[in-house]
Amino acid sequence: MGRLVNTRELRDLSEGEEVVVRGWVYRWRDLGKRVFIVVRDAYGIVQVVASKDYTDSMSFKVAREASIESSVIVEGIVRRDKRAPGGVEIRAKKINLVHKAEEFPIKGGEGIDFLLDNRHLWIRSRRLTAVWRLRQNLFNAFREFFHKEGYFEVSPPMLTQAAVEGGATLFKVDFFGRPAYLTQSAQFYLEVMIFSLEKVWTLAPSFRAERSRTRRHLYEYWHLEAEAAWSRMDDMMDLVSRLVAYTVNRVLETSQEELSILGRNTELLEPARKPAYPRIMYEEAIDILKRKGVDVKYGDDLGADEERVLTSEFETPFYITLFPLELKSFYMKEDESNPGLALAFDLLAPEGVGEIVGGSEREDDYEKLKNRIISRGYNVEDYNWYLDLRRYGSVPHSGFGLGVERLIMWIAGLDHIRDTIPFPRFRDRIYP
RNA sequence: GCCGGGGUAGCUCAGCUAGGUAGAGCGCCGGGCUGUUAACCCGGUGGUCGGGGGUUCAAGUCCCCUCCCCGGCGCCA
Numbered sequence: 001m002g003r004l005v006n007t008r009e010l011r012d013l014s015e016g017e018e019v020v021v022r023g024w025v026y027r028w029r030d031l032g033k034r035v036f037i038v039v040r041d042a043y044g045i046v047q048v049v050a051s052k053d054y055t056d057s058m059s060f061k062v063a064r065e066a067s068i069e070s071s072v073i074v075e076g077i078v079r080r081d082k083r084a085p086g087g088v089e090i091r092a093k094k095i096n097l098v099h100k101a102e103e104f105p106i107k108g109g110e111g112i113d114f115l116l117d118n119r120h121l122w123i124r125s126r127r128l129t130a131v132w133r134l135r136q137n138l139f140n141a142f143r144e145f146f147h148k149e150g151y152f153e154v155s156p157p158m159l160t161q162a163a164v165e166g167g168a169t170l171f172k173v174d175f176f177g178r179p180a181y182l183t184q185s186a187q188f189y190l191e192v193m194i195f196s197l198e199k200v201w202t203l204a205p206s207f208r209a210e211r212s213r214t215r216r217h218l219y220e221y222w223h224l225e226a227e228a229a230w231s232r233m234d235d236m237m238d239l240v241s242r243l244v245a246y247t248v249n250r251v252l253e254t255s256q257e258e259l260s261i262l263g264r265n266t267e268l269l270e271p272a273r274k275p276a277y278p279r280i281m282y283e284e285a286i287d288i289l290k291r292k293g294v295d296v297k298y299g300d301d302l303g304a305d306e307e308r309v310l311t312s313e314f315e316t317p318f319y320i321t322l323f324p325l326e327l328k329s330f331y332m333k334e335d336e337s338n339p340g341l342a343l344a345f346d347l348l349a350p351e352g353v354g355e356i357v358g359g360s361e362r363e364d365d366y367e368k369l370k371n372r373i374i375s376r377g378y379n380v381e382d383y384n385w386y387l388d389l390r391r392y393g394s395v396p397h398s399g400f401g402l403g404v405e406r407l408i409m410w411i412a413g414l415d416h417i418r419d420t421i422p423f424p425r426f427r428d429r430i431y432p
Numbered sequence: 433g434c435c436g437g438g439g440u441a442g443c444u445c446a447g448c449u450a451g452g453u454a455g456a457g458c459g460c461c462g463g464g465c466u467g468u469u470a471a472c473c474c475g476g477u478g479g480u481c482g483g484g485g486g487u488u489c490a491a492g493u494c495c496c497c498u499c500c501c502c503g504g505c506g507c508c509a
Contacts, residue, residue, distance in 0.1 A: 027469075027470080027471095029468045029469075029471055029472095030465090030468095031465060031467070031468060031471080031472095032464075032465045032466070033465080033466050034465095034466055034467065034468080035468095036467075036468050036471090038469085047468090047469085049467080051467095052466095053466095083467055083468080083469080084467095085469065103442085103460070105442075105443085106443090107442090107443070107458080107459060107460095107470095108470070109443065109458070109459090110443055110444075111501095111502085112501090112502070113438095113439090113500090113501050113502070114443070114444095116501090169507080169508085185509090206509080208507090208508070208509085210506095210507055210508060211433065211506090212506085212507065212508075213502090213504070213505085214503085214504070214505080215503085215504090216508090216509085217507090221509070223509070224509095301507090303505080303506070303507090304504090304505070304506085304507095305505085354509095355508075355509060356509065357509075358508080358509060402509070403509030405509085406509060407509090428500080428501080429501090
């Protein structure tokens with residue numbers, strides 16, 4: 001019996017080697033005296049050929065009965081053949097039908113509603129499997145990057161007591177009779193951690209009950225967040241640029257095959273390999289939009305349409321900085337040299353993807369922060385422990401949050417966020 | 433929350449404007465085929481038209497209510 005190999009290892013084997021491959025039936029064609037079975041595993045596909053000439057008679061019978069998505073173990077000999085997809089195939093000696101699948105509901109051509117109802121089966125498609133592999137490579141890149149930068153990975157809570165900002169978009173849960181909420185952001189907890197570890201990051205889910213219905217929104221998404229003591233806004237933007245450029249480079253190095261399956265034009269990612277992303281001030285963004293004929297005025301928030309116009313101006317991700325204070329969250333620090341402006345930044349991805357990062361320098365003065373909380377109409381008591389951080393050795397500090405699925409959308413060139421995560425959570429859809 | 437589109441066979445859809453006993457393609461099942469690539473050829477199988485009420489001799493089609501899904505906006509990452 002040959003050695004067990006997966007379909008990726010198989011590509012490098014030479015003619016005549018005896019191997020064992022196991023996987024699921026992806027395509028099946030019976031030509032009478034010869035049966036072609038394309039077998040799928042985690043890494044790809046390989047064509048298995050069964051013939052009366054070299055396959056034992058029981059196995060040949062099995063080959064003729066194998067249905068789509070049946071699980072099989074195949075013993076056979078590697079053959080290089082131009083007619084096989086990928087140029088390599090296996091001449092089957094023995095085929096073990098581990099489980100004969102019932103009629104598989106997904107056959108191609110289904111609509112999105114049907115596919116989402118069958119996500120637990122759709123998950124194994126070649127295209128989605130490529131996304132999961134790319135996602136793995138992206139997560140590895142995050143860890144490598146922060147390790148190199150000297151950041152500590154920390155584990156913030158998912159169950160929280162109070163709102164970070166605004167309460168309408170929180171998912172409420174019952175915490176032994178008391179109200180609790182699923183976290184929207186780890187930011188406040190990361191701010192706590194910098195007084196212990198100085199530079200921290202986390203990769204964790206965030207939950208937002210925004211009633212959004214767009215191809216860029218999930219109710220549960222993976223949030224990459226970092227926070228650093230002594231870091232000013234410009235330092236943080238430098239870090240974000242290095243992070244995004246590093247990630248783009250690593251994905252281009254490790255995921256060529258996946259990007260190819262997804263049909264991504266990787267030329268469009270080349271300019272983003274260098275961490276030199278343009279920075280424009282909010283005021284400049286407004287000017288650009290006016291010049292483009294968009295009906296906006298200073299003080300307006302930038303919506304999806306405005307972002308789309310702006311992203312068409314750049315080939316790389318770019319920053320918008322220094323927003324009017326009232327457009328941004330209460331914890332963002334006011335720029336001393338530009339009163340009325342927040343030391344805040346958004347990073348927008350090109351090709352119409354839009355905002356992928358939001359960050360800022362945090363207000364580190366106790367009185368100023370408290371006044372901001374009061375002027376927004378929030379309860380000061382809800383923020384006691386957060387305010388405490390400004391009472392015991394407060395330091396300048398900055399941080400950011402990155403939407404992992406939006407980053408994947410851009411890098412992988414996907415037109416809908418649902419394909420970036422195995423089980424996308426949308427409004428009115430919690431099954432499966 | 434608002435605007436728009438949709439729910440008819442297992443799947444994708446046509447039929448609705450001008451009411452008259454429900455259609456196609458794919459799939460599936462059976463047979464054939466020595467190299468297929470979404471294989472091909474022949475034969476077969478398919479539906480309380482999302483749910484409820486109304487108008488009518490007659491409703492998939494017209495009217496009212498309701499449920500569900502999709503796309504977009506606001507908000508955000």
